[in-house]
Amino acid sequence: MNILILGSGGREHALAWAVKQNPKTDRLIVAPGNAGIAALAECADLDVLDGAAVVTFCEENAVDFVIVGPEAPLAAGVADATRAAGILTFGPSAAAARLEASKAFTKEICDACGAPTAGYARFTEAAAARDYVRAKGAPLVIKADGLAAGKGVIMGMTEAEALAGIDEIFGGAFGAAGAEVVIEEFMAGEEASFFILCDGVNALPIGTAQDHKRVGDGDTGPNTGGMGAYSPAPVLTDAIQKQAMDEIVLPTIHEMARRGTPYQGVLYAGLMIENGRARLVEYNCRFGDPECQVLMMRLGAQALDLMLACADGRLDRAQVNWAEDHALTVVMAARGYPGAYQKGSEIRGLSRLPEDSRHMCFHAGTALKDGQIVANGGRVLNVTARGDTLADARNRAYAMIDHLNWPEGFCRSDIGWRAL
Ligand code: AMP
Ligand code: GLY
Numbered sequence: 556m557n558i559l560i561l562g563s564g565g566r567e568h569a570l571a572w573a574v575k576q577n578p579k580t581d582r583l584i585v586a587p588g589n590a591g592i593a594a595l596a597e598c599a600d601l602d603v604l605d606g607a608a609v610v611t612f613c614e615e616n617a618v619d620f621v622i623v624g625p626e627a628p629l630a631a632g633v634a635d636a637t638r639a640a641g642i643l644t645f646g647p648s649a650a651a652a653r654l655e656a657s658k659a660f661t662k663e664i665c666d667a668c669g670a671p672t673a674g675y676a677r678f679t680e681a682a683a684a685r686d687y688v689r690a691k692g693a694p695l696v697i698k699a700d701g702l703a704a705g706k707g708v709i710m711g712m713t714e715a716e717a718l719a720g721i722d723e724i725f726g727g728a729f730g731a732a733g734a735e736v737v738i739e740e741f742m743a744g745e746e747a748s749f750f751i752l753c754d755g756v757n758a759l760p761i762g763t764a765q766d767h768k769r770v771g772d773g774d775t776g777p778n779t780g781g782m783g784a785y786s787p788a789p790v791l792t793d794a795i796q797k798q799a800m801d802e803i804v805l806p807t808i809h810e811m812a813r814r815g816t817p818y819q820g821v822l823y824a825g826l827m828i829e830n831g832r833a834r835l836v837e838y839n840c841r842f843g844d845p846e847c848q849v850l851m852m853r854l855g856a857q858a859l860d861l862m863l864a865c866a867d868g869r870l871d872r873a874q875v876n877w878a879e880d881h882a883l884t885v886v887m888a889a890r891g892y893p894g895a896y897q898k899g900s901e902i903r904g905l906s907r908l909p910e911d912s913r914h915m916c917f918h919a920g921t922a923l924k925d926g927q928i929v930a931n932g933g934r935v936l937n938v939t940a941r942g943d944t945l946a947d948a949r950n951r952a953y954a955m956i957d958h959l960n961w962p963e964g965f966c967r968s969d970i971g972w973r974a975l
Pocket of ligand 2: 766781842
């Protein structure tokens with residue numbers, strides 16, 4: 556079959572890598588893709604936020620299956636457009652993607668289905684939000700309601716920080732995403748990510764992961780989109796996964812179906828685990844980036860069969876063939892990230908890296924310039940390895956980094972420390 560993947564990051568490179576290994580794949584196109592993706596798929600220049608343009612492209616290229624990588628096209632209704640045109644699609648409708656696109660909506664769903672999560676209040680006026688903060692006292696978590704590229708969450712560890720967060724959001728720092736503010740109780744515990752395929756009715760867990768949000772070793776410095784990840788997440792034991800399915804995920808998908816907006820795609824549940832119990836921090840309506848890279852490394856070619864079963868409403872008959880393995884990815888970023896950084900520096904040594912079922916360097920932000928691979932983003936490479944133990948996977952990943960010659964880049968040296 557002909558398959559189109561939308562997106563251009565390390566997540567989409569990992570999806571393409573897994574899909575490409577499946578013999579069902581004839582033609583593989585990624586739009587817009589990047590320099591690493593171009594080595595294994597056709598890259599197409601296409602506005603992925605424009606549903607009509609995506610449908611036309613699919614019709615012109617006889618695309619049988621569309622996989623939507625990032626949240627923005629989902630929130631923009633691209634999966635609605637392709638499904639309406641009769642094209643099999645992996646990814647939720649815009650209505651179902653509100654589980655990521657509106658934090659207040661997710662809280663409403665949790666209230667309706669009794670899913671455990673942080674207590675909260677929502678505000679459209681700064682004065683009322685400030686009064687609430689003064690009455691409750693810190694610590695509190697201040698969130699812009701809408702999509703803010705992972706930046707719309709402000710930890711108010713003191714009352715002053717919480718009040719500053721309210722001013723920042725209502726002051727327009729996140730544009731329309733900050734028209735409403737959600738203020739949450741601070742949850743202590745250990746965070747982990749749980750990935751579940753949903754076909755609207757059935758749900759199938761496909762893996763767990765943990766990422767490293769802070770830029771510096773020892774979890775120091777500013778937050779980023781993620782500096783590395785590993786799978787599985789030991790903190791998400793079988794018992795906690797069952798509790799999360801029974802109390803959070805299944806009630807959510809039943810509530811979404813009951814409202815006439817069934818959830819179809821991967822549901823990424825960010826969980827806080829404390830005293831052997833999970834509470835929901837947030838939902839995302841897509842694979843995590845870089846969590847997808849470690850999941851794909853472990854799932855391999857079966858990822859396509861699972862996504863097809865998901866899009867087709869056949870998840871009740873699907874199963875995951877688990878291996879007793881571990882995967883770990885280290886993000887290489889451009890110096891300066893998550894602040895200002897330069898684009899265009901040349902990355903040498905990529906051709907020396909092994910590429911097989913245990914080693915893969917996924918490209919997150921690269922471009923081809925005069926025949927050379929150059930950095931073209933903040934997060935640039937995801938050096939990923941699989942092993943029989945987490946330590947084995949980590950050693951393999953860092954050994955790959957030793958082959959690279961890219962002085963303008965950096966990485967954390969302690970990915971996986973919590974589990975190791
Ligand atoms: P979110 O975008 O909602 O996942 O928030 C980003 C990050 O902020 C999460 O991954 C958590 O580390 C943290 N966070 C969000 N909400 C809470 C909360 N209620 N209590 C503690 N930490 C939180
Ligand atoms: N790595 C976090 C995310 O994809 O949202």
